[in-house]
Amino acid sequence: MPNSSDATGASAPPPAAVKKTSELKARILSSLVLGPAVLALVWLGGWPFRLLLAAAALIAMREWVVIVGGPARRPAVLPLALAAVAVSLAAAVAAGPLAGAGVAVVLAAAVGWSAAGCDRGWMAAGLPYVAFGAVGLDWLRESPQGGLGLLLFVMLAVWATDIGAYAAGRTIGGPKLAPRLSPKKTWAGLLGGVAASALTGALVALAVGAARPGVAALTGGVLAVVAQAGDLFESAVKRRYGVKDSGTLIPGHGGLLDRIDGLLTAAAALALFHAAAGERIAWW
Template identity: 35%
Template sequence: MPNRRRSWADLGPRLLSAAVLVALTASTLYIGGVVFAVVVGAIFALAYREWETMVTRAPLTPGGWVLIGFVALSGVVYPYLGPWGTTAVIAVAAVIAITMRGEAALWRVFGLVIYGAIIIAALAMRGDTIAGVWAGVYLGTVVWMTDSAAFFAGRQIGGEKLAPDISPSKTWSGAAGGLALGTGAGLVVWVLVTDSPWWIGLLLAATISVLGQLGDLSESAVKRHFRIKDSGDLIPGHGGLMDRLDSLTFGILLVLLVGALHAGFGSVAEGLLYW
């Protein structure tokens, strides 16, 4: 049996890339407003660029670049036109994608809808109050600690494969380690930033952690369908932006759902944190 302790050649690039991503996310999250909206739009436009090349199995076309531009624009318009403005931009992009036809049309539309929903969720969560910062810190801590613990536990402990037909490298030990650290770290943040009942923070953190791993597996399933290993090579040690953001997808949509149901769409962060 190969020694898993030797498989650390990519650790340095992973740590450096993670540090840069955390610094960028934290600073723009704190600034908020138009700056955060522009960065969110740009990040998910780059992620959609990877999606576009994946589902078309071809280099980018002028039509593909137009769709990427619309994804970026959908973030930029949010501070001025709100979620309906973002929805309208994504809807126009979806119509354009359909008119482009071909086998990739429905996959294009699916990607546009997913990224549009994530952009709306991220910007609604941030809002314009300090609660949006803490909600982002809570979500980011759970997701990234889950990812990190799953990576280290999976490599160090190994064992039974979690979903070998979807992602051969993932193990049950990694999933358990990710759940444990992600939930624990999220609970620490919850206790520090809010006086809401601890068990709510624990439940939400555990759910976000599980959803993060499901998001990772979902992206792996899509990549396997298109027979690619990494969505791109933009981030050293991690692959593409899709590979880095997949764990965020379902978690941030849960944050939007819980926060909006509890306190209204205009107070998503408060609805998530304060009970």
């Protein structure tokens, strides 16, 4: 009888294991290629970073339209949705973040109206979801109060959340966080992500000479929860429409929106916090 053993008697790895190994290699390779380029533009700031941000926002919005609208409705909604993202970011650059956010809210109604035959509310929700995060990232980077440090703070906090959640979830396991939305996430993973983000926030604050590393640690912990909420929000939308990944742009990772869902919500939250209370608390 045929079997899965080779000439030496060793069993061949199951197809699932081979697929996971291939996906892991693709993830590592894409991270090694994209990571340094993104960090270089983050370091430069200004228009190089804004062009990166605009490209990312346009790609993310396109993926959202594909998820909610599907192939049949994509041509009708996509041009307006992409134009709305571009106009929102332009308004933020020209007149400030509040203007950009306001334009996004107004244009979201137009995007929803154009989505005949789709869930108009969900289609409209994609614009503020993407635009608020992009505007927040731009405002943080351009902040005169250590903008580069603030941007690195939120980026590293979100990355630490993902790593800490994965490590704690795999090691500890336990009750699921939201099994209907994301079956692999656990409460232990959430707590691990909070701890990792808090520690990372404190370390970044110390590295850039921030005034209150303790407040930075607390802020990092809160951002971990916000980032996980953003991740679950995108998972809920994908599950609603029967989509596994938001796209295939990044080998081994899926779509861009799959990679930045938590960053979008965390950046918007940090920008709001820093704008409202940053000077009074004097934490940065």
